[in-house]
Amino acid sequence: SPSRHSTPRTSRTARLTRTARPTTATTMTALASLRAPSASMRASTRRTGHTDAGRKMMMSARTRNASASLPTTTRASADADAPTYTKIFDATTGQDVEVLWQSVHAVDVGDGATWSYRKGVPAEDCATLKSTKIVFAHGLGACAYTFRNVQRALQERGFTSYAFDATGHGDSSKPAPGRGVAGYDAAATGAALEEFLTATGLASEPVDLVMHGFVIPQHVLLYVAKNPKKFRRVVLMNTPLTNAHAYPPQMATFTRPFGMGKGAAFDAAGYLYNGNEFALPGEVLEEYEKPYSGAQAEAARAAAEAYVTKCDLKKVSKQVIDALQSRGLPKIRVIWGTADRYLDDATIYDWCSDVRASFSAMRKVGHMPQEDFVDETAARIADFLDSDLKVSALSSVRVGKITSDDGQG
Structure with missing residues (x-):
């Protein structure tokens, strides 16, 4: 089961440093890691408050500790199918450690728009290479960066993965709300996703999906039901x-x-910060805030507004559950941080029963399992993707029971 170490809120910001921001467009090396390679190299920060003051404390701590950070480098192969590595500083040993990472690319998704995406490839000597690729889809206000550490943990298990920045997010295009890809609705997201799968060569074989957050995952679920x-x-x-x-x-x-x-x-960083059981470090918040504070800030804000105003959550939730009643759909696993400050888990059990999904609860984990407990989250994802999914394994879910728990009662 996951474990956390209680430390002062400002102590973690200097532990790991970031890779330099890339200067090339289509084969950019990834942004920095803020997670050490193993749990023993991490110091965690339990949340003690949920206000903007707490966020400002984390950001100011980042500034105070900047001089303690050491530069890191990223080694990316010219071959997009070869693994990428980065060096992160381990404050415990005082050494730079080379770990698997992701390369960053961009593809056209129609109407003159591009999607940026992170590609994670396993090590060349990995003994457990997986044949099915994983596609990660983030929610409103986040970006592919949110999956960086889970991607790496899954790379170590032999998975190749692609995490895209949806339209209006991260380094992807942010067109003014309009038609086509700029529609910021389910049809627009589905059309762009289809172009993405084709452009990356993922359309020829079924892929696995991992999703988190608001609006965009609902759009993708509707696309899954149709395809x-x-x-x-x-x-x-x-x-x-x-x-x-x-x-x-x-x-x-x-x-x-x-x-x-x-x-x-749109306070994207506030949304990401306040929903978690554990505080996000200042460097992580800074990465999440970049699209909303730079030259494209207004375009990113307008995109967020368009996504929300065109997505009635209650209506879309009904559309999703109706769409998932069909037979022949992919198997679904819900992995849920039960300490989420936005989304209660009480109604999820019946939802899982209705759509014949399995459920995995993570207690003392907040809105973003991929940030709160990377290794445990990756392990649960891998277990589901590797499992044979016999019918008997789903029987308990159909009566609304939790199929697995992390044991932290």
């Missing part, structure tokens, strides 16, 4: 799925009546 043969298995992590789920305050501001939310600011 079930393109996907083998689906993992959902802390995604709104029932009528009981609602937008967090940072997104709900766009839904205020009489158009009062139009043009409102």
Whole structure:
């Protein structure tokens, strides 16, 4: 079961340093790692508050400790199918450690838009190479960066993975809301995803999906229901799925009546910070905030507003559950951090029963399992993707029971 070490909130920011931001476009090396290679090399930070003051403390700590950081390098092969490595600083040993990482690329997804994506490839001498590729889909306000550490943990297990920045996010295009890919609705996300799968060569064989967060995973689930043969298995992590789920305050501001939310600011980092059981380090928040504070800040904000205003969560949740009633769909596993401050797990058990999904609870884990407990999250994903999924394994879920737990009662 996962474990955390209690340390002062400002102690972790200097432990690991980031790789330099790339300067090339289509074969960019990845951004920095903020996780040591093993649990023994990590010091964790238990959340003690959920306010902007806490976030500012983390950001100021990053500034104070900047002088303690050591530069790191990324070694990427010219061959996109070869593994990429990066060096991260281990504060315990005082040495740079080379670990698997991801290369960053971009592809056209139609209407002049491009999607940036992180590709993680296993080591060449890996003894357990997996044939099925994984595609990661983030939620509103996040980006492919959120999966960086889970990708690496799965690379170590032999998986090749692709994590894309959806339209309006990360380093992908952020067109003004309009038609086509700029529609910021389920049809637009589905069309762009189809182009992405084709452009990356993933359309020829079924892939596995791992998704987290708001809006975009719902869009992708609707696409999966219409194109079930393109996907083998689906993992959902802390995604709104029932009528009981609602937008967090940072997104709900766009839904205020009489158009009062139009043009409102979008606090993406606040959303990501406040939903977790453990505080995100300042460096991580800084990466998440970049699209909303740089030259494309207004374009990213407008995209977030468009996604929310075009997605009635209750209506879309009904559409998703209706779509997933069909036979012949990919098997689904819900991996859920039960300490999520936005999404209650009480209604998820019935949802899993209704769509014949299996469930895995992670207690004392917040809205972002991929940030709170990387190794445990990756292990649960890998277990599901590797399992034979006999019918008997799903029987307990059909009566609303948890099929597995982390043992932290």
